Amino acid sequence: MQTLKSLQLRVFQRIPTKATKPNLFLFSSLTKSPTQTPNTLFVNYLIQTLNFSKTEAQSISTRFSPIKSLEKPHSVIHYFRSLGLSETEILSSVRLEPRILFSDVDKTLKPKIEFFQELGLVGSHLGKCISNNSKLLSCSLQKSLIPCTQILKNILVDDRNNQDLIRLLTKCSWFIAKPNKSRLLSNIAILESCGIVGSQLSFLLKARHGIFVMEESKLRDLVSRVSDMGLSVNSRMFTYGLCIVSCLSKGTFERKLELFRSFGFTKQEAMEMFQKQPMVFSKSEEQLKLRLDFFLNKIELKKESLIRGPRCLSHSLEERVIPRYRVMQILKSKRLLKEKEPSFVHILTFSEGEFLEKFVAKFGDDVEELLVAYKGHLLDSSFSSFSTDEKKS
Incomplete structure (x- = not known):
């Protein structure tokens, strides 16, 4: 039987000398990689120029190899300031996507900024968009930004001055940063096969843009689930049903059905109201409870009236229902x-x-x-x- 000492000797004998090619696998199994130390030059720059805290600056700096020059960060910050971005907006932009500090201003940033400006993102709107969605500046202009934006423009009907498109870009950069062109086109084809076209497709994009970047299998499951709830793909309510069900878990939906049953409705009657007005189920359980209590107990409206016209349950009690009453x-x-x-x-x-x-x-x-x-x-x-x-x- 080999002794522990002899085994150790055999292992170290296999470690290559300077003259031989190193066995990287063996090295990685015997030693741990040292933790990368914060880049002092970069840390000081983040603190002094952008007002990062020391802790955050050190954390960011460890994501990059040690740098010898601050030329690129200087030029990027100078460019952002020339665009009118405030110091707070610049800080937010770098915090979300530190890599932009090492972008080439002329080759990488300017073409993308000019693209956004041509869409109508100028002045304070541009600053807000960049500060909240700086990851867009790390996307490929030709492979991602231009093709995906064009697809969205084609969906957003009657979008005067690209206002809806700008709102979409400002709210959710990941929407364009994450999906690819084929994913968008595939999901649009599925939705159009359900009769969701034109203004309805535009509405769905503005209301639930996450549906457009779902995995294809999950989107098909969602469509099947809504169809199983009694909504026909030929009904304009299918779009609203898709919109609501996409953000409700099965458990939450069941609790809302149970709430209706607690006020004397059968499950079939509650589902009938859902089929007529899916948006009613977007209200919280507390909001639904207050509305049902007001109509059925306060003003003693007949249950059949709510089944025939469930839309009244979607109106605000404070702003519309009670004042009119x-x-x-x-x-x-x-x-x-x-x-x-x-x-x-x-x-x-x-x-x-x-x-x-x-x-x-x-x-x-x-x-x-x-x-x-x-x-x-x-x-x-x-x-x-x-x-x-x-x-x-």
Whole structure:
């Protein structure tokens, strides 16, 4: 039996001398790589020029090989300042993507910045976009930014001055930084096969852009799940169903169904409301509970009315439902409604202008009281001027 000493001797005999080619595998198995020490020159630059804390500066510096020159970081910071970026925006940009400090300004950064400027990202909008999405500056202009942006532009119908595109770029750089062209095109094809085209595809992109960068298998599973909930791909509600289900776990959806059942609805009735108005299920459980309690217990609306018109559950209690309910109560108490009164559920579908015209403006002697009931002490200035002009005429 070999002794431990003889085994150790055999191992070290196999370690190559200077004259032989080193066995890198053997070295890595016998020794640990030393932790890279912070680059003092770079650390001081981050602290003194960009106001990083010492701890954060040291952490960032260890991601890079030791540098001998600060020429590139200097030129990058100077370029950002020339674009009008504030010191806070520059700090945020570097914090998100430290690699940009070592970019070539003329060859790498300027072409990308000019591309964004041509889209309409200028002034403060450009600074905000870069500070929140500096990873975009590390993407390939030709292979990622240009093709992916063009795909998005083709989806966003009626996008005046690229405002929707700019909003998308400003909010989520990873959306373009992460996917490739084939991923986007593949997912768009799946959505279009479900009848989601034109304005509906545009809506989905603005509301749930994450759907467009899902793995294809996950997107197909999502489509199947929504279809299994009773929403037909031929229905315009399928888009909204996809939008809601994509951000709800099965457990959360089941809890919301249980909430409806606690107010006397069957599962089938709750699913019928979902099929008619999926966006209702975007509300939190607490919000849904307050709405159901108000309609069913406070104003004693029949359950069948909610099943027929579930959209009323998506309206804000404070901003729309309760103010309109107060106005209608005053009109009823004063017997000012001579014509047949529409259902309260239907009244909630009116725009604010339509509601004010039909149930406030026409009752001149009671306008002030109705407005107070509708808006409290915050009278609508535009309506106030309208009612004054009406009295003059």
